[in-house]
Amino acid sequence: MTTTATTTSANGPFDVVLFDSDHTLFDFDGSKAISFARVVESAGGTDPAALLPVFSDVERPLWAALERGELNHLELNYARWAGLLDAAGLDADPAACADSYLDSLGRTGGLFPDARPLLDALHGKVRLALVTNGISRVMHTRLDHFEWAQYFETVVVSSELGVAKPSAAFFDAAFEGLDQPDRSRTIIVGDSLTSDMAGGRGYGITTCWFNPQQAPQPEGIDHMVHTLPEVAAVVLGA
Ligand SMILES: [Mg+2]
Structure with a gap:
């Protein structure tokens, strides 16, 4: 300077x-932790705290791709939940999880x-x-x-x-x-x-x-x- x-x-x-x-x-981290736990539990997950770092790993390259203009937010939201459910071996609908996650993010934190x-x-x-x-x-x-x-x-x-x-x-x-x-x-x-x-x-x-x-x-x-x-x-x- x-x-x-x-x-x-x-x-x-x-x-x-x-x-x-x-x-x-x-x-955002506060909002994310609460919202993530709610959705994971509704998807049948028992240990959201252990899965949160997995979710962060799944979404990090997606956000980078979004900054490069390679995908949009709705694609990102779906892809991170599809990736998380897959990594966690949870049998739930990624679209429904993605939707409730957005809903909760606006009202928590x-x-x-x-x-x-x-x-x-x-x-x-x-x-x-x-x-x-x-x-x-x-x-x-x-x-x-x-x-x-x-x-x-x-x-x-x-x-x-x-x-x-x-x-x-x-x-x-x-x-x-x-x-x-x-x-x-x-x-x-x-x-x-x-x-x-x-x-x-x-x-x-x-x-x-x-x-x-x-x-x-x-x-x-x-x-x-x-x-x-x-x-x-x-x-x-x-
Ligand atoms: Mg920021």
Whole structure:
């Protein structure tokens, strides 16, 4: 990051923040663990906790394929349940499991404890958008159920567009929803290097990596934070 007497594009204050949802503002792991256990038990599984890592292994390459545009969210959802049931030797209908899983994901888990205070601190000062590679049905249920839609001027969900972060077409949709803000005064905050950071960098906006695991900072990231309260200072240039 360059330090000069004047404000650079990488330093705040910013006018617009694009927030990732899962693992950034929203405790997706909590939602996933509860929802996964419910579905596995309904499929006749007796040890959901032991199967959760298997499920993660099954879905990881599917999400990577989705980021590459090789499959859509509904295909991903079906494929991960077909893969899990197969790996676990469970005789249940993958389509039914996939459907109940989406239903539960929207209603379980919750915002991280620091997320709402951060949104409250920024709301009204900065324009906020939610940009997620999530599934439309899950995201809209979740926004209603946990009452946080009011923070965002626009909510961009990849499954509604057919393109996902890091694609420029995804960011085009976000910028359209925000009436084409100045890229030099826009920042993306997210936990994913491959979707949020790579996408933001490719689109020419400032990047802020939410890195609660405190992994080493790679090249090409403008800002890195370990906690959500730090985001406010980065965004407001404090
Ligand atoms: Mg994320």
